[in-house]
Amino acid sequence: MQEQYRTVARAGEHETEINRSRFICALAPAATEQDAQDFVARVRREHPTATHNCFAYVIGADASVQKASDDGEPGGTAGVPMLQMLTRREMRYVVAVVTRYYGGVKLGAGGLIRAYGGAVGEALDALGTLTRQRFRIVTVTVGHQRAGRLENELRATGRTVREVRYAEAVSIEIGLPDAEVEDFRRWLADATAGEAELELGDEAYGDA
Secondary structure: OOOOOEEEEOOOEEEEEOOOEEEEEEEEEEOOOHHHHHHHHHHHOOOOOOOOEEEEEEOOOOOOOEEEOOOOOOOOOOHHHHHHHHHHHHHOOOOEEEEEEEEOOHHHHHHHHHHHHHHHHHHOOOEEEEEEEEEEEEEEEEEEHHHHHHHHHHHHHEEEEEEEOOOOEEEEEEEOOHHHHHHHHHHHHOOOOOOEEEEEEEEEEEOO
8 A cells, every 4th residue: 555645735717728729637636536537527517618628637646547538539648648647656546537629730740749748737836735644543442531631632632633523522533654663652651651542444535
C-alpha cells in the first residue's frame, strides 16, 4: 500500500486559448470512479455546445484505475496526453475534463497533444496540489473525568483529533502513522495512568 499520494488541492477551472480555440480544463478530486464519471457528466451538461469534452482520471493510491476519452478528437491526441500529464505529475484520485470550443484553426495531431496535455498541466499549477499521508485510525476510550485533559494533551502534541464521541465513556478518534502506534500506546498509558483503552481501526489517507 502506498505511503502517500498527491491529488489536486481543490476543484476548479483554468482556461487557455490556442489558435482561437478555447481549452477549459476542469479538475476535481474524485474518491471513486463513479465520482469521476459524475464529474465528467456534469461538465458535459455545463458545456452542451462545446466541440469536445475530453476527459482523463486516475483513481486509487496505486493508480489502479485509469481511463481517458478523446471524445471525437483524433485517436490518442486528447485523453491520452491528459492522462499522461496526470500520471507524470503522480496525481491520484483526480479527474480532468478539457472542454474545447473550436476556433477555426486546425492544430494537427502534435498541436492537439500539446494543447490537451498542457491544459491539464496549467490547471494543476493554477489550482495547486497536496500530499495525502497514509495513517491508521486509532480510537482512544477514556472516562469523562480524564477526557478533556487528554484531548487537550493530544492537540498540544500535534495529534489530529478527528472525532470525539460522548457516551458512557468518551471515545477520541485520531490518525497515526503506523510507525508511531507503539510509542503512542506507551505515551497514552503514562498520560492516563493506564485507564485509557486503545483500539486500532482501518487505514486511511489524510493530513494525519
